[in-house]
Amino acid sequence: MMEELLSTQEELNHQSLQTKWRLMVLISQCALLILFLPIPLVTPKPIDRLIHIDATSFQFTPAEIKVNQGDRVTIEFVSTDVVHGISIDGYDFQLTSDPGQPVTGTFVASWPGMFRFRCSVACGNLHPFMIGKLWVGPNLILIRGVLLGILAVVAAIFSLKKSKVLKTGKTS
């Protein structure tokens, strides 16, 4: 009798472990889909844009820029106090301006997402934090992040659904 009970218990434990693994694989697959599934988007027709950016210790004006994917973006960059530079994360784009001397550079906004632009010339104590943001098209990674968050909550609920925790409030 005792042996029978023990073997039933073992079988139940085995089944519960299998279910947990299946759940983990399913959640991992969903997470990968959310992170990497290509999302077909209707992108507006690319246009040429001229954007003027002023650099003053330790801020860019404007510090937030939105363009569409594929746009040909010309940056007119001028420093208003000391020498400043601008470089955009993920793009091979860099300009340096002496005070009052505008410089221009052009790049094609090929990659979608949010990119920080930074001062590329040491300009003072807050130089490492002189940052702006460029959005190219919709910020898909933010959307993916929110969806992954929803999956995380669902996964947390399901991972404890069959355990004693939800029934008794005690850890299994």
Added chain:
Amino acid sequence: MNRLDLTRTRWTNFLIRNRWPQFLIRAITLAGFIFTILAGLLGSVVGSHNFAIIFVWIAWWTALKLFFIPFGGRSWCSICPIPMPGEWIQNGGILQPRGKNFGLGKRWPKFLRGRWLQAGGFMLVGLFGVITLTSPSVTSIVLLIILLLAFVLALVFERRSFCNYLCPIGGFTGLYAQAAPVEVRVKNPEICSTHAQKSCYEACPWGVYPLALKSSANCGLCMECLRVCPSDNLAVNLRPWGSDLGPETKHSLDEAFLGLVMVSSALMDSAIFLGPWGQLKMAAYAIGTGSWFLFAGLFLVIALMLVPGIYTLAVWIANKLGEQKMNLRKALAHQSQVLVPLGLTAWIAFTISFALAKFSYVLPVVSDPFGWGWNLLGTVAKPWVGQSTLTSMLLQVIVLALGLFWSSRVAIKISGSLKQALPMIVFSAMTMVGMLWLLIG
């Protein structure tokens, strides 16, 4: 749950029990600490060219959040140089176990106990963070004050009073050590209960009695209890992450306050250091001016009113939805466990964005620590401008999602029902979305 006792393996047992390996590492960290103070005081005023700024705020601060805490809990505390000089005086020797020697040995005042002062210290770091993180001399002065304060307090008060009640980093590591996969615990409680001498408690610089140890928040992993136990009854266990979080563990209101300060600070630092708002950065930097007071007011409103207010509301609703009601004070303390994985992952995500983009500064300052134009190791080259890559953004998304998964699980585990856990899950989700927006939005 399963545990792997490191004292059962010969070489790890040797490394843990022998005082020499730990002393050698601490001697190196103490030398590095003093060198950092000197570099900050004597070296270049440009932060990116000074060892003090790059090593404290880029290398060490990053290592603490990405390595020491997630994998070793309070392992940094076990090699921290700050309490060393005071402890040598207290113990009357460098490799001595704790004993009654020099110092007044007074007990820390009861009304100052808990994590309140550590939380206050961490808020001060946030309020003056921009100047501390960018000025080598200010960093050095802060380190020097901490070193002197720890020394003086060791002469007046017993054990590691500074670490236990004042050190903001001690508060940070202690809080998140509850989630870490390392613990010191007794092997067989019955052996301890029959041992009248309590030599482990006498030897513990943290004032912890291992038999009563239920949470790793207060254990500094110094290993002194293992070294003096006559029955070899203490284990250093590797354990599943988050083992100290659950319905049975006890938590206090000061822990909740500390957890909220940490979450608020992660949000504020993300806005200040990684956001595009130049005026916010300038205000945080211009200490003593009207704009700084405005910034300080905003910081304090967020850290002391807004985030704690939303948290209190979530706990209050959760308490109302529960079958067994507890008073609000107890509920605030009990639910604070949710803040542990939430805050830890928020800080890790912030660090990925903040420090990894600036890691290129580390090698040049090793070669020229004072910024005097040296090139000792030939690694001085113009550091590349740091970038947030798509990989680092994906990593941040994954870390924050894991944090939400973990905190939601903790919320469900410590609540009586899913319905009761929902307000805390919503609070966690709001924090996660806030961090996402600040870091990659």
